[in-house]
Amino acid sequence: MHLHFGCLPTLVISSADAARQVMKIQDLSFCDRPDLNIARKLLYDTKDISASPYGEYDLSASSLPVDLSELFMTLGARSFRSFIPWLSWVDRISGLDARVDRVSKQMDDFLQGVVEEHMGDQGIQLSENNNHIEHKEDFVDILLRVQKETTHGILINNDSVKGILLNIYSAGTDTTATVLEWAMTELLRHPSVMKTVQKEQEDARMLLQHLFLAILPLLLLLFLVKWIFFNAPVSNKNLPPSPARFPVLGNFHQLGLLPHRNLQSLARKHGSVMLLYLGSVPILVLSSADAAREVMKIQDIFFCDRPESSIGRRLLYNMKDISVAPYGEYWRQLKSIFILQLASNKRVQSFRELREEETALMVNKIKDMSSSSLPMDLSELFLTLTNDVSCRSAFGKKYSEGGNGREFKTLLREFLELLGALSFSDFIPWLGWVDRISGLDARLDRVSKQLDEFLQGVVQQHIQLGENNIQMEHKEDFVDILLRIQKETTHGISIDNDSAKAILLDIYSAGTDTTATALEWAMTELLRHPNVMNTVQKEVRDILGRKPNITDKDLEKMQYLKAVIKETLRLHPPIPLLIPRSAREDVKMNNYDIAAGTMVLINAWAIGRDSATWNEPEEFLPERFLNSSIDFKGHDFQLIPFGAGRRGCPGIAFAMATNELVLANLLHKFDWKLPNGTTVENLDMSESTGVTIHRKVPLLAVATSCSF
Numbered sequence: 001m002h003l004h005f006g007c008l009p010t011l012v013i014s015s016a017d018a019a020r021q022v023m024k025i026q027d028l029s030f031c032d033r034p035d036l037n038i039a040r041k042l043l044y045d046t047k048d049i050s051a052s053p054y055g056e057y058d059l060s061a062s063s064l065p066v067d068l069s070e071l072f073m074t075l076g077a078r079s080f081r082s083f084i085p086w087l088s089w090v091d092r093i094s095g096l097d098a099r100v101d102r103v104s105k106q107m108d109d110f111l112q113g114v115v116e117e118h119m120g121d122q123g124i125q126l127s128e129n130n131n132h133i134e135h136k137e138d139f140v141d142i143l144l145r146v147q148k149e150t151t152h153g154i155l156i157n158n159d160s161v162k163g164i165l166l167n168i169y170s171a172g173t174d175t176t177a178t179v180l181e182w183a184m185t186e187l188l189r190h191p192s193v194m195k196t197v198q199k200e201q202e203d204a205r206m207l208l209q210h211l212f213l214a215i216l217p218l219l220l221l222l223f224l225v226k227w228i229f230f231n232a233p234v235s236n237k238n239l240p241p242s243p244a245r246f247p248v249l250g251n252f253h254q255l256g257l258l259p260h261r262n263l264q265s266l267a268r269k270h271g272s273v274m275l276l277y278l279g280s281v282p283i284l285v286l287s288s289a290d291a292a293r294e295v296m297k298i299q300d301i302f303f304c305d306r307p308e309s310s311i312g313r314r315l316l317y318n319m320k321d322i323s324v325a326p327y328g329e330y331w332r333q334l335k336s337i338f339i340l341q342l343a344s345n346k347r348v349q350s351f352r353e354l355r356e357e358e359t360a361l362m363v364n365k366i367k368d369m370s371s372s373s374l375p376m377d378l379s380e381l382f383l384t385l386t387n388d389v390s391c392r393s394a395f396g397k398k399y400s401e402g403g404n405g406r407e408f409k410t411l412l413r414e415f416l417e418l419l420g421a422l423s424f425s426d427f428i429p430w431l432g433w434v435d436r437i438s439g440l441d442a443r444l445d446r447v448s449k450q451l452d453e454f455l456q457g458v459v460q461q462h463i464q465l466g467e468n469n470i471q472m473e474h475k476e477d478f479v480d481i482l483l484r485i486q487k488e489t490t491h492g493i494s495i496d497n498d499s500a501k502a503i504l505l506d507i508y509s510a511g512t513d514t515t516a517t518a519l520e521w522a523m524t525e526l527l528r529h530p531n532v533m534n535t536v537q538k539e540v541r542d543i544l545g546r547k548p549n550i551t552d553k554d555l556e557k558m559q560y561l562k563a564v565i566k567e568t569l570r571l572h573p574p575i576p577l578l579i580p581r582s583a584r585e586d587v588k589m590n591n592y593d594i595a596a597g598t599m600v601l602i603n604a605w606a607i608g609r610d611s612a613t614w615n616e617p618e619e620f621l622p623e624r625f626l627n628s629s630i631d632f633k634g635h636d637f638q639l640i641p642f643g644a645g646r647r648g649c650p651g652i653a654f655a656m657a658t659n660e661l662v663l664a665n666l667l668h669k670f671d672w673k674l675p676n677g678t679t680v681e682n683l684d685m686s687e688s689t690g691v692t693i694h695r696k697v698p699l700l701a702v703a704t705s706c707s708f
């Protein structure tokens with residue numbers, strides 16, 4: 001009969017003839033075992049005999065000087081994962097997965113102990129008497145001996161030994177007991193047979209009794225093992241407080257569309273160190289400066305990994321960039337190259353001309369539009385500016401105009417959107433199919449392929465320019481620098497083509513949206529606070545007078561402008577939850593036990609508005625920074641829009657150079673007001689969703705050109 005158990009086609013044999021066909025005549029074709037996940041987990045990746053697929057291993061194990069051929073068993077539990085993979089979550093919810101994990105670990109510890117004990121025994125006995133005194137050779141001894149001998153032609157490692165022992169134990173115990181159990185059942189059900197047997201087989205009854213008595217201790221042992229393994233306390237860890245959660249979903253539903261705000265509310269109830277679950281992934285959420293200091297400074301070394309992300313893997317060349325690369329030598333080398341070669345003050349300076357050109361273009365656009373006194377979309381202007389600055393510094397060219405340019409700009413925007421997307425397969429693996437149905441998988445494939453083709457083209461063009469020695473007007477951009485480093489061997493790391501492309505994407509993605517968002521919120525707050533706008537404009541105009549160009553020295557003097565930017569980043573950190581981190585090993589934090597692999601979210605947004613550290617935290621008051629040494633460079637944990645520690649943002653100088661130059665220009669050359677109908681009170685302050693939180697509705701403002 002041909003059935004289907006879930007998605008597993010199953011041939012059911014129910015006659016002696018059919019059994020003979022399968023087990024004798026065609027035995028060779030049917031002697032494999034199905035790949036069942038419980039067997040895989042419990043039996044050392046099916047390194048035992050009963051579950052190991054047919055092959056060299058089976059023959060060799062059976063040819064041990066022990067008769068193991070009868071020691072097959074059914075492992076019992078039905079795992080949905082094996083038969084109906086999309087229902088594998090039932091295994092998790094029913095506790096089967098956890099049970100299998102726990103039992104296999106405890107069994108392994110136990111068997112490892114047994115094996116080690118025997119190894120010790122052997123050593124002692126052999127060295128004392130050069131013989132086996134009193135000690136009868138048991139299965140473990142035999143297996144260990146076979147392990148040492150090479151004559152069997154197969155390597156039996158420790159796992160194989162333990163797998164076989166488990167087989168002997170599990171297959172030999174339950175099966176024998178069951179036979180006895182049914183024999184007694186049938187005898188009790190058939191008194192006449194019982195009588196005959198009793199009468200005629202007095203000896204046999206005696207034997208049975210003896211057997212039963214012999215097995216009793218084994219049954220007691222089984223009961224004990226079951227009791228210990230299955231009733232052991234689930235966890236004696238001291239975990240951080242957690243809000244109640246749904247099975248399967250965990251706390252997903254509590255994140256909402258603006259997780260930074262919802263996590264702040266949860267933290268008010270549960271504390272600044274909280275443990276949430278997104279699907280099956282534990283997430284440590286930190287919402288105070290002290291907790292952030294603990295993780296990003298004191299225990300930074302334990303928390304400087306990034307969580308595994310299927311989106312990062314697919315979009316960023318298998319996480320070969322800097323921002324999502326796992327902590328390790330590769331990341332360390334790339335980051336130091338980035339800091340020394342791409343984000344150093346010297347390099348930031350070298351891109352000054354480029355920034356000035358793009359800012360001047362924006363100023364001219366605003367001038368043109370200001371003549372009509374119509375509102376202009378500042379959000380769009382800032383995004384175009386930072387996009388052009390990032391593209392020119394990263395790829396050597398702008399991609400915002402012309403057919404191809406617009407196409408590429410759209411592709412880059414889609415790339416940024418996808419970076420912020422949540423993939424079910426990362427958090428609720430059994431719902432991974434939703435990514436396929438929702439189109440996320442297809443989009444990831446398309447965008448990563450198109451981006452790769454584009455970046456490969458950019459790299460190729462740069463190589464050709466280099467080969468043809470066409471330097472002319474061409475200023476060294478990030479591609480040139482990376483290609484140069486690729487050739488030099490002094491950095492002790494090889495940057496292959498994929499790494500170079502991943503770093504280029506990093507520079508683009510890390511610097512574009514974030515910088516535009518900071519500018520957008522700064523102008524929003526200035527328009528909402530006319531007194532602050534007047535003060536900062538006065539400072540800028542006093543320092544610059546009628547000078548058309550702004551130098552770095554001028555910017556250095558603009559302390560109030562710097563305070564405006566700090567206050568903007570305090571209230572509106574562009575990436576409110578920073579980039580998630582991950583615990584590298586089991587670690588104690590504030591006396592809580594944090595398991596290796598726990599994802600860590602640091603709510604920089606909530607920390608910036610924490611009334612424990614800030615006076616009037618919801619107010620926009622740049623003055624608070626005037627006589628204060630608090631900065632955002634990663635030393636003051638109450639203000640961490642760029643993160644801190646090993647994983648802190650290396651692009652601060654780059655970002656601030658653009659922010660200060662653009663704002664100073666806008667404040668120097670124009671007067672600003674809200675469009676008709678919009679007031680300070682009713683200006684829409686809604687936030688967008690995503691990783692970078694910009695305004696939900698574009699910022700519209702009317703500019704009046706000043707007569708400088």
Ligand code: HEM
Binds near residue numbers: 506579580647652654
């Ligand atoms: C206002 C602008 C910016 C903001 C708010 C910002 C914010 C951040 C934040 C919050 C992180 C994660 C820090 C952590 O995990 O502790 C980060 C990492 C990073 N940023 Fe920025 N960033 C900005 C601009 C830039 C620019 C312009 C660049 C490049 C030119 C850049 C390159 C990077 C890189 C490469 C990382 C990854 C560092 C690592 O994982 O080791 N960022 N940024």
